[in-house]
Amino acid sequence: MRLMAVALAILLLAMLPAARAQATCYSSRASIDVAGDLSLWAAYNVTRAPALIALPATSPVAYQAVENGTTPLPVSYNGTDLEVAVDEPGIVNVSYLTLQATSKAGDLWQAQLYMPCEGWLVMPPGSAPVQVSPIPIQVSYTDSSPELLLPEGQVSVDYMLSPITTTPAPVTTTSSTPTTTVTRHPASSEYYMVAAAAVVIAAVAAFLGLRAARGSKEGEAAGPENALDDRDRAILDALARRGGEATASDLMKDTGIPKTPMYRRLSKLESMGYIDEYMKGGVKVYRCRRPGCR
Structure with missing residues (x-):
């Protein structure tokens, strides 16, 4: 019944575009970890239903929408936005994780x-x-x-x-020769500005070189078989054992690979042409593109 109500909400939204304005974002928070993965959360106040929430996102690997803190809502990704159809007024929380931001x-x-x-x-x-x-x-x-x-x-x-720095252990000496302690003062702010400028220039040059290298390889086939490591093969074997398709949760359970590394490897395998993804019953499912995932 709820799916029918959501479908009706989407139909009504098509006829009443002004209803979109009744879903207002009032709070958001994003975070980036040391690996570069981005997670974002946003809270919307839906004052009139039906309403359609559209949250711009870049290739999310996991996402969800919850109404009033307890009720999960159907959510889909259209290539640019996460779309959530809401058929009742209330507070809706939308969150996602992406490895490509x-x-x-x-x-x-x-x-x-x-x-x-x-x-x-x-x-x-x-x-x-x-x-x-x-x-x-x-x-x-x-x-x-x-x-x-x-x-x-x-x-x-x-x-x-910032690079990880370590403090050397103190050296103990029994020599009777007087010693002199030298204190090294932090470099001046001018030094750091010059160093940062040099890093940025080097980074831009490396980026341009990387783009040129990628351009020269455009159109080539995916990497060779030996580009896969043991964890990649474990994921493919788990997919094959499950008949060629499984959710990320299924694969994490079968292989023991944690959530973030699992999504990184699924993205890698998809880019290499081993698997693809699709939505099944509102859940993202991964399936083999090659017989036996080989």
Whole structure:
């Protein structure tokens, strides 16, 4: 019955486009981890139904929508937006995870995302924003993670991750010879500005070289069989044992591979032509494109 109600809601929305304005985003929050994976959450207040929520997203590998904190809603991805049809007024939370919102060239990372309304972007621990567009409304820090309060709209953030440093163990000496302790002061701000500029220039050059290399290989077939490692083959074997199709949860259960690494490898296998994905009963399913997933 609920699916019929949702279908009716979508039909009514087609006839009453003004109903879309009755779903208003009032809170959002995004975070990027050290691996570059982006997760985003947004809360919408639906004052009149039927309503259609459209949340811009880039190739989400997992997503969900929940109404009033308990009721799951059907959600689909049309290639640019996550669409949620709502047939009753209430508070709707929409969230997703994507592995393709960030890219890296040399030491420079770049993140592209859309904030559905004013909200916070939590950067990776130890990161240093180099350029942010638009200019943040507010900047704060929690431990070593920068937090940027951003307006609604498209956001671009260039940042670098600080290298991991270690403190050498103290050296104990029994020599009677007097010793002199030398204190090394941090480099000046001018030094860091020059170093950062050099890193950015090198990153841009590396990025252009990478684009040229990718362009020269355009049209070539997917990587060879030996590009797969043991975990990739374990995923393909699990798919084959399940008759050639399974959800990510099924594959995590069969292989023991955690959630984020599993979605990375599924994306890799799809790009290499081993598997593809489709929606089945509102759930994303992965299936073999080659007999026996080989």
